[in-house]
Amino acid sequence: MTYQGSLTQLKEVERLVHDRTAYEFLKENFDGPKMDQDQMLWLHESLRSSELAETDKYRVITATLYVILAHDTHEGIDEKGDAHKLTLKERELTVLAGDYYSALYYRTMAELGMIDLLRALQRGVQKMNTAKTNIYQLHVSSDEQYASEFRAASAAIFSEFARYFGKTDAFILLAEHVLALKKTV
Template identity: 30%
Template sequence: MNAAYIEKQVSQLKKNILMQLHHRTLLQFTGQPVVEDSQLLYLLLPKINGEHWSARHEKAASAVAMINAALHEHEKIDEQDATSKSQQLTVLAGDYYSGMYYITLASISDIPLIRALSEAVVEISECKTALYEPEKRDVKEWFEILQVIETKTIEQFLKRFDFDVYIDIACQGLVLTRFKHELQQYQELHQNTHVKRVLEQQKEYAGLSYEQILQYQISDLSSNLIRSIKSSPFLLDEVKTIMLQHIESDMSEHQTMREG
């Protein structure tokens, strides 16, 4: 096994999902559905690590990616311009992806997973709403909210198929990916996101720029994830090596950017 094998597994699943979600009109007006490689990696981690993996697992993993794509589309809706054609099509895209998610899960008749993912969507929506609220929360509470948003659907998938041992590593990796995305968006577009607002309000970060806050979190989360991978009693050695190489490569890139 090598990095190319893992990339191939992620790429193939992504290709299959995009084929199922393909809709010519939606593609023209709203673009390709957002199916993130990092989410697919952690959905596929049990398979990559040698666990029993069937067509049922593959379809369920695809369904999770589809519901995440739907959630992403609905998040793009601009309340100030909700009646425009592009915005209406964005709503339809989210609804379409949701429909494909239900069709995919229905094909494997997994009612418990449907129930678990439905509960996850409700919890994610509540946590996303919390980002808009003026209520004061400490850093720990905000991190718990972000973790739910980024990981809950994948956590439910792993629980449903008794892959619970992978949850902690998946949660750490997905939250780390969110902070990397926040940093990239801020550096490229200087976007004022809701995450930026809530983190800049924390007294622990007084005197730090938003970029410094994100760099600090990325460094801390990367270090924690590396420790978890190295000490994991269930990950195969070759899987550990590949994951560590990827994380440490990213850390080097961020360090170079900071020094530049």
């Protein structure tokens, strides 16, 4: 498959995610996080040699994007020290949207019946949460450790996804660096 063909297929995945998340109230009242095109491309590339049917590949990517969107959305909830305070309605909608994406993730994973992939993605969620905790609570003692934790906070879900589909450590490390760099921009 060509690069252009992959991009066309990823547009279809993006459309499916947006269609499913078009819950009218949220659509009208919540902007939400932006879909990361690069992350979609890395997820798709991770599945390139998989023996899954094309429709299942897109459903797996969609489910993974849902869990990433859920966490990105929940990350938008403000804290006491934040300069920009959300209104109560904005905060409640942010929580609701994150929970909605999470529900779509679990529903899609249940439909797929891929329990081992679900476990891998949950390991990614756990690693991401641990890394974020280490960063926010300053449990890092060096620049190298900070960079490692930042990569995990930015790409742990993707990394576990790619490992599940047998990608090499070099591929995963390159993707982690790219995805982490995007978080800093």
